[in-house]
Structure formats: C-alpha cells, structure tokens
Amino acid sequence: MREAFHEQLDTVFDDLAGICKLVEEAVAGATEALLTGDAELAERVISADVAIDRAREKVEDQAFSLLSLQQPVAGDLRTIIAALRMVSELERMGDLSVHVAKIARLRVPNVAVPEEIRPTISRMAEVAEDMVSRVSQIITGRDVEAAIALGRDDEEMDQLRRTSFVELLADDWSHGVEAAVDIALLGRYYERIADHAVSVANRIVFVVTGTNPRSVDAAGA
Amino acid sequence: MREAFHEQLDTVFDDLAGICKLVEEAVAGATEALLTGDAELAERVISADVAIDRAREKVEDQAFSLLSLQQPVAGDLRTIIAALRMVSELERMGDLSVHVAKIARLRVPNVAVPEEIRPTISRMAEVAEDMVSRVSQIITGRDVEAAIALGRDDEEMDQLRRTSFVELLADDWSHGVEAAVDIALLGRYYERIADHAVSVANRIVFVVTGTNPRSVDAAGA
Numbered sequence: 045m046r047e048a049f050h051e052q053l054d055t056v057f058d059d060l061a062g063i064c065k066l067v068e069e070a071v072a073g074a075t076e077a078l079l080t081g082d083a084e085l086a087e088r089v090i091s092a093d094v095a096i097d098r099a100r101e102k103v104e105d106q107a108f109s110l111l112s113l114q115q116p117v118a119g120d121l122r123t124i125i126a127a128l129r130m131v132s133e134l135e136r137m138g139d140l141s142v143h144v145a146k147i148a149r150l151r152v153p154n155v156a157v158p159e160e161i162r163p164t165i166s167r168m169a170e171v172a173e174d175m176v177s178r179v180s181q182i183i184t185g186r187d188v189e190a191a192i193a194l195g196r197d198d199e200e201m202d203q204l205r206r207t208s209f210v211e212l213l214a215d216d217w218s219h220g221v222e223a224a225v226d227i228a229l230l231g232r233y234y235e236r237i238a239d240h241a242v243s244v245a246n247r248i249v250f251v252v253t254g255t256n257p258r259s260v261d262a263a264g265a
Numbered sequence: 266m267r268e269a270f271h272e273q274l275d276t277v278f279d280d281l282a283g284i285c286k287l288v289e290e291a292v293a294g295a296t297e298a299l300l301t302g303d304a305e306l307a308e309r310v311i312s313a314d315v316a317i318d319r320a321r322e323k324v325e326d327q328a329f330s331l332l333s334l335q336q337p338v339a340g341d342l343r344t345i346i347a348a349l350r351m352v353s354e355l356e357r358m359g360d361l362s363v364h365v366a367k368i369a370r371l372r373v374p375n376v377a378v379p380e381e382i383r384p385t386i387s388r389m390a391e392v393a394e395d396m397v398s399r400v401s402q403i404i405t406g407r408d409v410e411a412a413i414a415l416g417r418d419d420e421e422m423d424q425l426r427r428t429s430f431v432e433l434l435a436d437d438w439s440h441g442v443e444a445a446v447d448i449a450l451l452g453r454y455y456e457r458i459a460d461h462a463v464s465v466a467n468r469i470v471f472v473v474t475g476t477n478p479r480s481v482d483a484a485g486a
C-alpha cells in the first residue's frame with residue numbers, strides 16, 4: 045500500500061515537471077512573439093494555455109485521490125499539499141506568459157519593446173526562461189542544491205527590473221507613455237514568473253528536507 | 266469526533282474572515298496613503314502585513330492538524346483544501362495592498378495619482394475595498410448568493426482598468442511617464458485584489474454547494 049502510494053506520488057511529480065515544460069515553452073514563445081511582433085505565435089501561446097489548465101486539473105484530481113484513499117500523515121501529507129501549491133503556481137506562470145503574449149499581440153504590426161530597452165527586457169526573459177527550465181529539473185531530480193541556487197538568481201531579475209525603470213524614466217526616453225507602460229507591465233510579469241519559480245523550488249526543498257528555506261512564498265518584494 | 270471536527274473547521278473559517286478584515290484595513294489604508302501622500306500611513310500598512318502573514322500560518326497549522334488527526338474525506342477534505350487556498354489568496358491580497366502603499370511612499374511628498382485620473386483610481390480602490398469587505402461577510406455567512414453577485418462586480422473593475430488606460434494614453438496626458446507607469450501598476454494591483462476576492466468567494470460557493478462556479482481561479486484575464 046505504502047509503495048503504491050509513493051509510486052502515485054512520483055506520477056504527480058512527473059506531471060508537475062511536465063507542466064513546467066509547458067510553462068517553459070509558453071515563456072519562450074511569448075518572449076519570441078514579443079520581440080519579433082509575431083501575432084501568430086502570440087496566438088498559439090494564448091491558445092496553448094488550456095493544456096496547462098487541464099494538466100493542473102489532472103494533478104489536483106490525483107492529489108485529492110491520494111489524500112482521500114491513502115489518508116497520508118506527516119511528511120507524506122505535507123508533500124501532497126506542496127504539490128497542490130506547486131501546480132497552482134505553475135498554472136499562474138502560464139497565465140503570466142499569456143499576459144506577455146497579449147501585449148505582443150496588442151502591438152502588432154509593431155514591436156512593444158523599443159530597441160534601446162531591448163537588452164534589458166531580453167535579459168529578463170532569458171533569466172525567467174532559464175529559471176523555469178531549471179525548476180523542471182529541480183522537480184524531476186528533487187535537487188535541493190539547485191533549488192537553493194535558484195533563489196540567488198532571482199536577485200538578477202530584481203536588478204533588471206530596477207534597470208528597466210531607470211531606462212524608461214530617463215530624460216532621454218523618447219518612446220512615449222504607451223511603450224513605458226508596456227515595459228513596466230512586462231517587467232512585472234517576468235518578475236512574477238521568477239518569483240513563482242523560486243517559490244516552486246523552495247517547496248521542493250521543503251518536500252525533501254522537511255524545512256522551509258527562508259522565504260517560501262511567491263509573495264515577492 | 267465529527268462534531269469536534271466541524272467546530273475546528275468553524276474556527277478556521279472565523280480566522281479566514283478575521284484575515285479578510287485585516288486585508289480590508291490594508292486596502293483602505295494603502296488607498297488613503299496613496300491619495301493623500303501620507304508616508305506614515307503607508308509605513309503602517311507595510312508593517313502591518315506581518316500580522317496577516319502570521320494569521321495565515323495559524324490557519325495553515327490548523328488545517329494541517331485537521332488533515333492529520335481527523336483524516337477527512339470527500340466534502341470535508343475539499344473544504345479544508347479550499348481553506349488553505351483561500352488563506353493563500355488573502356495573504357496575496359495583503360501583499361498587493363503593500364505594493365500600493367509602497368508606490369504611495371515612493372512619491373511622498375507628492376501624490377502618485379494626478380488630479381485628473383483620481384476619479385478612476387479612487388473608484389478602483391472603492392470597488393476593491395467593497396469587494397474585500399463583502400468577502401469577509403461571505404466567509405462568515407457562507408453566503409452563496411452574495412458570492413455569485415461578487416463576480417459580477419469584477420466587471421466594473423475590468424472596465425475601470427480599461428478607462429485608466431484610455432486616460433493615460435490620451436494625447437492630452439500631461440503628467441509624463443512616471444505617473445503613467447505608477448497608474449498602470451496601481452491598476453494592476455487593484456485588479457488583482459479584485460480577482461482574488463472573486464476567487465475566494467467562488468471557493469465559498471464550492472464549499473457550500475460542492476460545485477465550482479464557472480471560473481474558480483484568480484487567473485483573471
């Protein structure tokens with residue numbers, strides 16, 4: 045019975061890693077659509093989100109079934125609750141990618157990101173994508189060291205967000221209010237993707253070690 | 266045993282309603298600080314958030330204890346899981362109020378919201394505060410009708426957000442990029458508070474009726 049339980053729990057974690065892969069594709073696709081003004085790709089990212097929602101429902105059903113039928117306690121109980129939280133956060137990361145894709149779509153045939161701020165936004169997108177990709181491996185390998193390292197990379201994201209504000213509030217900003225608002229919101233979306241990635245990684249630390257890293261929530265600053 | 270269980274569950278819901286009251290105060294305080302440029306009040310909202318975080322931990326501990334010791338199934342299990350989700354969302358609403366307070370603090374001695382866009386932002390804040398206040402009553406009274414009505418009010422918030430974009434992207438916007446970026450982010454924060462309020466209300470519908478309203482997540486548009 046206990047063995048069946050842990051096999052089913054492994055399936056839940058495999059599914060979480062699979063959702064994380066879908067999120068990684070969503071972040072990458074939304075970013076490419078954003079930087080190239082590709083309406084069709086933006087549309088694909090937006091439509092693909094339903095697959096993430098369905099996969100979340102499947103994980104939730106599995107988790108409820110494990111809770112109901114196996115009545116886990118202590119560590120096993122906390123692991124299932126952590127899985128439920130992780131799947132909510134992964135779904136939210138998918139939603140945030142959709143927000144990026146929607147800004148891309150709104151500005152077609154133009155590109156929402158002016159050339160001079162492109163390095164900052166591209167780097168934010170790269171950091172976010174890299175973090176999501178690592179979270180997928182962290183889930184699969186229950187990799188505590190990699191999870192702790194991920195928290196440190198979140199600092200680069202915060203720094204990039206500050207840089208983006210300096211750039212768009214500079215006296216020589218010549219792209220007007222609309223582009224500035226797009227950049228501010230895009231920065232918020234990428235920052236939130238990174239926050240959630242850290243939160244999911246922290247939950248893996250908790251699942252493996254039974255203790256929380258300093259800040260386990262995606263609350264962010 | 267079952268009776269003790271339901272008494273403890275009632276305590277959890279009382280605590281959720283109590284957290285909702287703290288969130289209501291946070292939204293109201295952050296808004297007043299924002300509209301008056303009151304640094305001290307902004308500071309108080311920011312410091313008070315720790316009480317929401319602690320209250321969340323208490324609810325989580327109670328929920329875990331109920332899950333471990335009482336091994337609930339079916340509806341009772343789903344109710345506790347719903348409570349865990351509600352408390353996360355309420356905490357997040359507190360964090361979003363802190364974000365509003367931080368924008369207020371950043372602009373002191375000025376006021377972040379220019380006079381001409383004040384009606385729109387004030388109304389957003391009013392709608393958010395009213396929704397949070399009703400959620401508290403919805404939790405206490407397990408009020409399904411009021412919960413369903415809340416979802417409809419979220420439409421006013423979406424409309425206000427669109428209005429704010431029209432205003433700040435108008436040709437005669439004279440307050441520059443910084444104010445526009447503040448307004449865009451403030452709109453996002455109030456909108457998310459409203460999304461979470463709807464989500465918490467929907468979870469009450471689920472707890473009482475056993476079925477989900479059309480969209481139970483704070484995913485938002």
